[in-house]
């Protein structure tokens with residue numbers, strides 16, 4: 247039954263599918279997920295309180311953390327287990343912007359963004375174009391020749407986003423981009439710039455972006471889907487206005503906001 251469902255779902259165009267994913271450390275269960283599917287063109291907000299398991303889910307998608315039972319758990323990208331992808335191909339189709347990136351060598355910003363070219367087969371001129379495009383998209387062009395370690399936290403985060411955009415720029419099939427709190431270090435303008443960029447990548451280029459966010463209004467405004475985690479389980483998934491109700495929010499975060507309808511019909515939480 248499980249296998250039939252899987253085949254049927256893959257036919258409908260799921261780019262990422264997760265099934266029977268259980269992950270524990272010692273006796274502590276960190277994840278217990280039955281099914282999660284993401285399609286091409288979807289911008290998905292991965293939400294939950296601190297410690298809910300959001301980053302752990304990202305680590306299990308990339309294979310950084312292994313499930314309890316590698317045979318029973320399935321994490322598939324374009325219908326093929328992530329563990330069976332050839333590493334260079336996987337790097338071209340699955341990218342991660344971690345919460346914090348360690349890099350202490352005095353590279354220039356351009357060189358850091360250029361690290362995204364490693365899994366690609368680009369000529370020198372093509373590589374330079376891809377790096378320049380990604381820096382333009384992330385508003386980092388003005389830092390191109392500066393030393394990366396001398397940038398602010400928010401600037402560094404955008405440089406790494408540019409690096410991942412380069413990495414995914416030559417995918418044969420639509421890529422999946424995992425963003426772990428991409429707006430946490432950004433000022434107000436840059437927060438919206440990054441979410442608009444994510445929205446454009448999904449809606450115009452068919453990418454699948456899953457973003458861990460703590461700002462529920464950002465999820466409401468930009469995302470097509472919400473995956474809501476609590477203690478390692480998906481307790482809700484669906485359109486933001488279905489999932490982010492006052493009572494569900496109160497149940498998860500222990501704070502009841504007020505949902506206010508704006509003149510343009512959108513809802514905001516205050």
Ligand SMILES: Nc1ncnc2c1ncn2[C@@H]1O[C@H](COP(=O)(O)OP(=O)(O)OP(=O)(O)O)[C@@H](O)[C@H]1O
Nearest residue numbers: 271274276294295296297298299300301302303458
């Ligand atoms: N390697 C590990 N060993 C033991 N416990 C871990 C490990 N990694 C994560 N955890 C625990 O798993 C739980 C989920 O952690 P995770 O980082 O996935 O949460 P999160 O939802 O991303 O939280 P936050 O919003 O605070 O970033 C936490 O209780 C954390 O302490």
